[in-house]
Amino acid sequence: xxxxxxxxxxxxxxxxxxxxxxxxxxxxxxxxxxxxxxxxxxxxxxxxxxxxxxxxxxxxxxxxxxxxxxxxxxxxxxxxxxxxxxxxxxxxxxxxxxxxxxxxxxxxxxxxxxxxxxxxxxxxxxxxxxxxxxxxxxxxxxxxxxxxxxxxxxxxxxxxxxxxxxxxxxxxxxxxxxxxxxxxxxxxxxxxxxxxxxxxxxxxxxxxxxxxxxxxxxxxxxxxxxxxxxxxxxxxxxxxxxxxxxxxxxxxxxxxxxxxxxxxxxxxxxxxxxxxxxxxxxxxxxxxxxxxxxxxxxxxxxxxxxxxxxxxxxxxxxxxxxxxxxxxxxxxxxxxxxxxxxxxxxxxxxxxxxxxxxxxxxxxxxxxxxxxxxxxxxxxxxxxxxxxxxxxxxxxxxxxxxxxxxxxxxxxxxxxxxxxxxxxxxxxxxxxxxxxxxxxxxxxxxxxxxxxxxxxxxxxxxxxxxxxxxxxxxxxxxxxxxxxxxxxxxxxxxxxxxxxxxxxxxxxxxxxxxxxxxxxxxxxxxxxxxxxxxxxxx
Amino acid sequence: xxxxxxxxxxxxxxxxxxxxxxxxxxxxxxxxxxxxxxxxxxxxxxxxxxxxxxxxxxxxxxxxxxxxxxxxxxxxxxxxxxxxxxxxxxxxxxxxxxxxxxxxxxxxxxxxxxxxxxxxxxxxxxxxxxxxxxxxxxxxxxxxxxxxxxxxxxxxxxxxxxxxxxxxxxxxxxxxxxxxxxxxxxxxxxxxxxxxxxxxxxxxxxxxxxxxxxxxxxxxxxxxxxxxxxxxxxxxxxxxxxxxxxxxxxxxxxxxxxxxxxxxxxxxxxxxxxxxxxxxxxxxxxxxxxxxxxxxxxxxxxxxxxxxxxxxxxxxxxxxxxxxxxxxxx
Numbered sequence: 086x087x088x089x090x091x092x093x094x095x096x097x098x099x100x101x102x103x104x105x106x107x108x109x110x111x112x113x114x115x116x117x118x119x120x121x122x123x124x125x126x127x128x129x130x131x132x133x134x135x136x137x138x139x140x141x142x143x144x145x146x147x148x149x150x151x152x153x154x155x156x157x158x159x160x161x162x163x164x165x166x167x168x169x170x171x172x173x174x175x176x177x178x179x180x181x182x183x184x185x186x187x188x189x190x191x192x193x194x195x196x197x198x199x200x201x202x203x204x205x206x207x208x209x210x211x212x213x214x215x216x217x218x219x220x221x222x223x224x225x226x227x228x229x230x231x232x233x234x235x236x237x238x239x240x241x242x243x244x245x246x247x248x249x250x251x252x253x254x255x256x257x258x259x260x261x262x263x264x265x266x267x268x269x270x271x272x273x274x275x276x277x278x279x280x281x282x283x284x285x286x287x288x289x290x291x292x293x294x295x296x297x298x299x300x301x302x303x304x305x306x307x308x309x310x311x312x313x314x315x316x317x318x319x320x321x322x323x324x325x326x327x328x329x330x331x332x333x334x335x336x337x338x339x340x341x342x343x344x345x346x347x348x349x350x351x352x353x354x355x356x357x358x359x360x361x362x363x364x365x366x367x368x369x370x371x372x373x374x375x376x377x378x379x380x381x382x383x384x385x386x387x388x389x390x391x392x393x394x395x396x397x398x399x400x401x402x403x404x405x406x407x408x409x410x411x412x413x414x415x416x417x418x419x420x421x422x423x424x425x426x427x428x429x430x431x432x433x434x435x436x437x438x439x440x441x442x443x444x445x446x447x448x449x450x451x452x453x454x455x456x457x458x459x460x461x462x463x464x465x466x467x468x469x470x471x472x473x474x475x476x477x478x479x480x481x482x483x484x485x486x487x488x489x490x491x492x493x494x495x496x497x498x499x500x501x502x503x504x505x506x507x508x509x510x511x512x513x514x515x516x517x518x519x520x521x522x523x524x525x526x527x528x529x530x531x532x533x534x535x536x537x538x539x540x541x542x543x544x545x546x547x548x549x550x551x552x553x554x555x556x557x558x559x560x561x562x563x564x565x566x567x568x569x570x571x572x573x574x575x576x577x578x579x580x581x582x583x584x585x586x587x588x589x590x591x592x593x594x595x596x597x598x599x600x601x602x603x604x605x606x607x608x609x610x611x612x613x614x615x616x617x618x619x620x621x622x623x
Numbered sequence: 624x625x626x627x628x629x630x631x632x633x634x635x636x637x638x639x640x641x642x643x644x645x646x647x648x649x650x651x652x653x654x655x656x657x658x659x660x661x662x663x664x665x666x667x668x669x670x671x672x673x674x675x676x677x678x679x680x681x682x683x684x685x686x687x688x689x690x691x692x693x694x695x696x697x698x699x700x701x702x703x704x705x706x707x708x709x710x711x712x713x714x715x716x717x718x719x720x721x722x723x724x725x726x727x728x729x730x731x732x733x734x735x736x737x738x739x740x741x742x743x744x745x746x747x748x749x750x751x752x753x754x755x756x757x758x759x760x761x762x763x764x765x766x767x768x769x770x771x772x773x774x775x776x777x778x779x780x781x782x783x784x785x786x787x788x789x790x791x792x793x794x795x796x797x798x799x800x801x802x803x804x805x806x807x808x809x810x811x812x813x814x815x816x817x818x819x820x821x822x823x824x825x826x827x828x829x830x831x832x833x834x835x836x837x838x839x840x841x842x843x844x845x846x847x848x849x850x851x852x853x854x855x856x857x858x859x860x861x862x863x864x865x866x867x868x869x870x871x872x873x874x875x876x877x878x879x880x881x882x883x884x885x886x887x888x889x890x891x892x893x894x895x896x897x898x899x900x901x902x903x904x905x906x907x908x909x910x911x912x913x914x915x916x917x918x919x920x921x922x923x924x925x926x927x928x929x930x931x932x933x934x935x936x937x938x939x940x941x942x943x944x945x946x947x948x949x950x951x952x953x
Contacts, residue, residue, distance in 0.1 A: 133849075136852075136853055138849065138852055138853065166855045166856075166857060167855070168855075169852065169853050169854060169855040170853065170854035170855035170856075171855065173853075174853070174854075175849070175850065175853035177846050177849060177850055178846075182845060182846055182847055183846045183847050183849070183850045184847050184850065185847045185851070185865050186847070186945060187865075187868050187869065187942070187943060187944070187945075188864075188865070193850075193851075196851065196854050196856060196864075197854040197855065200854060200855045200856060200860075201855060232944055232945075234944075234945055245850065248850070248854065249853070249854075251854075
């Protein structure tokens with residue numbers, strides 16, 4: 086097999102800190118190699134270094150860096166500009182806006198053609214349409230003149246891939262190309278990358294999630310602290326991981342892990358719950374929350390849009406109801422309606438069989454503490470000027486006076502060191518931050534937690550820790566969770582019952598095992614088929 | 624849905640509808656603002672000590688007899704109750720009559736018509752020059768490393784803080800007195816326009832450059848810039864094709880405000896350079912308590928301000944398609 090990329094002893098440092106050390110690897114024609122590791126392991130810096138884009142203050146050295154026959158170990162900025170776009174393409178994670186929001190995507194895709202080829206305007210236009218068709222963009226002519234903000238996440242990602250492969254480069258780097266995408270869209274994007282691979286392009290795929298890359302990667306390089314700790318072909322690595330770190334990455338993937346089994350092997354469920362969860366203990370546990378006939382419509386350019394359409398659900402003490410659906414299906418609106426943060430057009434929310442949503446805000450306020458909430462973007466849910474102690478103190482004040490925890494107890498409960506109390510959330514890691522927001526939600530002694538995509542912004546390994554924590558807290562405190570996520574693996578692992586949402590309606594509901602083993606609705610079946618699993622390439 | 628109506632047809636129809644609605648709301652708001660300005664000016668001027676009737680007769684120094692004063696009060700309707708005076712004034716404004724100057728005995732509309740041209744030329748010249756200076760300064764200071772960044776920042780801060788009267792004096796000292804390149808007073812030609820324009824433009828440029836530089840730096844860190852560089856785009860291309868447009872957005876929205884700032888700055892600059900214009904007319908009218916002229920100037924400036932705000936709003940909508948969409952879903 087001819088090598089498209091040959092790297093030997095690649096080292097990247099910023100000042101005195103070396104973030105990538107002595108990496109050596111090669112990628113062949115039509116081969117897909119994945120680098121997997123946690124945030125901060127040096128994956129993205131490695132990818133950028135292969136484009137000469139490691140950053141202004143970086144020092145990059147390599148004893149060999151050859152890209153389709155060109156020696157780039159000592160390339161100047163000018164040399165790199167000739168290579169970027171024409172010999173190597175880059176696809177970034179979309180969430181942060183990798184396409185210029187002010188320019189039509191036709192222009193963005195045409196840029197590479199303009200820079201590296203002498204096509205006429207008409208030829209370039211034809212080529213852009215060809216590329217958009219190739220990546221499966223519906224109505225390419227129309228899409229050309231649209232801007233990234235007018236497209237959905239999946240279509241944006243397709244446009245970005247079209248821009249990266251505009252000149253048919255022999256080598257493509259995809260850095261977290263599917264993070265933040267819904268499972269079904271993620272599966273389509275991975276299919277697209279696989280088809281590009283089949284055309285002979287070498288792909289370097291970067292992800293924190295082994296399950297995502299295992300679908301298309303031929304080989305996996307496991308990265309930790311700037312080094313490769315284990316490398317091997319995907320199947321061998323998944324079936325026979327040699328390193329503890331690799332095993333941890335594999336264990337963290339929640340898909341197909343039974344309910345209430347810890348995802349982090351080292352963290353023993355302390356204290357091991359000999360007590361059976363309350364849901365099983367009681368003969369008929371009480372319904373703590375019920376919503377019936379919720380409807381919410383919004384104004385949209387094309388008339389009114391029913392974001393939530395006749396949704397009914399209930400929560401039993403000590404159980405988790407998983408609410409799953411793609412983005413835009415109305416999950417978050419349901420959460421807001423249940424929290425009575427948005428007024429429903431119709432329908433009622435009852436708390437312990439007493440009216441909740443029907444109350445006036447003034448009457449409702451004393452009951453609010455009984456429903457806690459945690460969100461995906463915990464950072465923006467904190468006042469950036471407050472320390473963790475202040476944040477928790479404010480929340481504790483909502484609890485009944487005779488039943489208050491101290492800040493110290495709350496930090497213990499969520500597994501954070503006491504030293505965190507004096508810091509501000511901005512200086513915490515994503516996982517620590519989410520723990521603080523769980524502690525805040527617990528501070529008012531709620532019976533119910535609404536968890537809206539609580540782990541979607543986290544690395545798989547951190548996600549595993551947070552999920553284990555939520556599991557433990559539920560067992561200890563008999564909490565009821567409404568767990569909202571687009572990730573089926575997470576939902577299945579966390580839920581006793583599941584409700585599947587599509588276009589504002591609940592299309593299927595039932596016990597988790599029944600829904601997942603025997604889906605009744607075709608939409609549920611499709612979601613399940615598209616969920617990423619640990620398995621070698623098809 | 625009407626059968627036979629294509630998707631894009633409907634989209635363009637609703638876009639036209641949205642633009643029309645936006646314009647109507649804007650026009651309604653403008654009429655309200657003009658009314659509020661007229662009302663405020665009418666009452667505020669009554670608070671200035673001194674008798675308007677004396678102003679008509681050439682100020683308190685004129686030693687006018689009581690009969691003459693009474694005669695003037697009757698002629699100008701100054702003896703009527705304040706409410707009636709207000710309604711009369713509003714009625715005249717509605718019929719397009721700005722009144723007659725007390726001191727000059729000329730219709731205010733004619734007077735302002737003769738003066739506004741000079742001020743608008745000065746203000747727009749200054750706005751254009753300020754934009755060019757700000758663009759050059761912010762592009763240079765964000766592209767030339769750390770030294771350029773701190774020097775650029777220094778220039779921005781200093782020039783934004785310069786008062787017009789001081790800057791004008793220094794410019795005259797250098798370019799007229801020492802070098803003799805440019806005339807110290809306005810002569811009506813282009814050469815006479817250069818120094819007043821620079822006086823107004825330099826502080827504004829410092830301010831605009833500050834705003835542009837910050838947005839430029841933010842934009843240059845955005846992921847889509849990495850995407851563009853990964854396509855092989857050069858640093859210049861990145862600036863021109865991507866960053867500049869983002870950086871100009873806040874500066875565009877500020878331009879409406881900037882024009883108001885320039886017109887009030889014109890009061891000082893036109894006086895120093897002995898340049899005919901609204902600013903100088905206003906200054907003279909205030910010292911003479913020439914109520915109709917003051918009201919006229921204030922209304923005119925308010926009108927210019929409103930037109931400019933609508934224009935910058937439209938320009939922002941053109942430059943940033945996200946604004947149009949945000950409205951569509953609201």
